[in-house]
Amino acid sequence: MLGFLINRLLQAAAVMAAMTVIVFVGVHAIGNPIDVLIPPDATQQIRADVIARYGLDRPLVEQYLAFVGNLVRGDFGRSFVFNVPVAELILSRLPATAELTLLAVLGASLLGIPLGIYAGYRPRSPVSRAIMGASILGFSVPTFWIGLILILTFAVELRWLPAGGRGPTAVLLGVPWSFTSGEGLAHLLLPALNLSLFKLALLIRLARAGTREAMLSDYVRFARAQGLSELTVIRGHVLKNIAIPIVTVFGLELGSTLAFAVVTETIFSWPGVGKLIIDSIRDLDRPVMVAYLVLVTFLFVVINLVVDLVYGALDPRLRPGAAG
């Protein structure tokens, strides 16, 4: 078990190191960030001064080593654009994205998995057909379009919900959250719905496919022959067996939504990290890009680690160290 954890952490460190190199080389290949940022009427002298001040005139390797040196001391550097420490900048916006993502992914799971199981259990019923039909819309219609339609319907025409932005926040465990108040939830609803639609469709289809396969298997037939109730069969035999792919997808979706909820965040003016990273890419704000991608890598590693541990809980054969 310990070996497994150490192995994972080493992998993570290697991926994170690779990430920093890619960002440094990538930004360098595009050009000097200062040329994107500097005002057009700056003289050559001013331009040279600014470039020197940010150390961008030094060889790339030297810049990279300086960055690594600071990183070892826990310093990600300062944003070129905002002149505040990058870690502070990202952390200030992380709670907004976290609550939005968690609500979307959990909502999609709690709704999608039962619906999918039902559709797989009774594949020919009209309700199942309706569920499957609706799920096609979920992943074929682009998010930004659905987002705008949601805003037009519920905010502009009906005026039931706000068109965007985050509601008032209250501090809980030292972090400002907005889901604690009614108004905050009202602000959360539309963006979370928009973000969850694709995941909902995905989980429905996944659960349905798994259920249909499981229903035909011997263990389900024997369980039924034993005289167990249908609910017990589904809970004890079907759900357990289809859980592995669902947990995998859940983990990946959670990670990618946390990291890249940018479309929804932009349309709903949600003050999360997605908007921050897109803008920092546009401005070639290298410190923010590097720190963010390192953070995202770390996040994925953690999520995958949790997923692996959940596998073990679900299926003893998959426990790390168990003889395969």
Add this chain to the structure above:
Amino acid sequence: MTGWGHRVRPLALATATLALGALGAAAQTLTIGLRGGPESLDPHFSALGTHAEAMKHIYDTLVFADAKNQVQPWLAESWKAVDDTTWEFKLRKGVKFHDGSEMTAADVKFSIERVPAVAGPVTTTIYVKNVAAIEIVDPHTIRFKTKEPVATLPYDFVRVFVVSAKAAAAATTKEASPQEFNSGKAAIGTGPFRYVSWTPKGDLVLDRFEGYWQGPAPWQRVVRKEMSSDPARVAALRAGQVDVINYVPSADYETLQRDSRLTVAKADSVYVFNLQLDQRERTPRVYDLDGKVAEPNPLRDARVREAIDLAIDRRTLVDIVLEGFGKPANQLMPDGFFGSSARIPAKPFDVERAKKLLADAGYGKGFRIDLHCTNDRLPGDGVVCGALGQMLAKIGVVTNVQAISRTVFFPAQAKLEYSVFMNGWGTLTGEASYTLGSMAHTPAPDVGMGQFNRIAYSNKEVDRLLELGRATLDDGKRRAAYEEAMEKIVADRAYLSLVVLQTAWGGQAAKVVLAPRADEDTLAYFIKPKR
């Protein structure tokens, strides 16, 4: 004194009085949805337009660009050149900072001197680069020494904000300043609003400063929300979530106009789209019909440049491509700016003559070019570029249009990788030295001009006029020099001006009267309540 203050004051007082009566807090709060916001609370950190726009709520400048982008006295009541290299500014008396202390020459000196130490990559040092020394004559008189005669010094000060020397005393390094300012400790200005809170890319919240020297603002509280997505901003306005938005997209303008609950306003901006033709002997992205780099560079032939100019149908660009959000341009700045020439005629559109000129120049069969432009910097930049490609194809110039992100465009342009490119230029100062000095002078680091001339354009006569203009303190003579320079630049056709952009605002008809401005700023102080 500008007309603004006089018109605002009675209204502001009326509102303040009303507020004490029946009106609730909601009617007193102005919520604005904006495409971009500040980058810090330190006014000297960034020269970005959206940054300066936000800072104008909290801090004041010595001189102010009015709605038409012409300079007006502001914290400085008057200024004059004492000799060729000395400017004297008289400061307004009785101007109070938010902490109640009085603004004096010491604050101005402190503000200007701290700029080089705290400026970020969008460097504000461009505004103070001409100041060699500062001398305080008395608390309300200050003198600026320059190394050489600088006629445009007052224009430079349009974006030099005055901070309190006392409150910002500790904020004189790049590391200390964000903490001092963003916490609000040093964010003490003389502007119409006090700072309440801000999150990067989020909301900037401001409260009215009752002691503002022009009379208090009509709004008790102003919330400036950053909403970068155009459809989101429009939806928020239509949903009644915000009172005012900037940059209404052309596609939505008519819908908003038809909505009786909303009001819209449009203004000419300071931005002109220019097509730029590389004048180097050998240019990388112009090819003959076989795809080999063309030598010599066809763009050096005046007939070829004229043909390209004649091939552009500016009316169509404005009416169809930009959906009416612009005006045809015939020079590098909008009409009425200091140095724009009224003698330059409108640009003709004549495909037949263009083809004949190409044939005369020996390119009867045409040639190929790569046309580069941004697609995410200014409204319409990508589509105008696409339309240009089609127009040039009609005279036989086969055009490969590359509309790309500004992130890629500007660094490559700085490395001189492009031959034919289009980008917008905003004459932010409202006068010609800013635009022509940067773009049309031969690149010359030693004279500090031509730093944005990325096409190796060089005309000795233009250089002479621009240097003359910069050194001439007499307004009439300086204007004449710039107008003549502008006429010569337009005649050379290395810069082909296409359109002057327009921008639009939207607001709740029942609540606000919009205040459109040429510099595209959305300033809460000038947005009046509807009564």
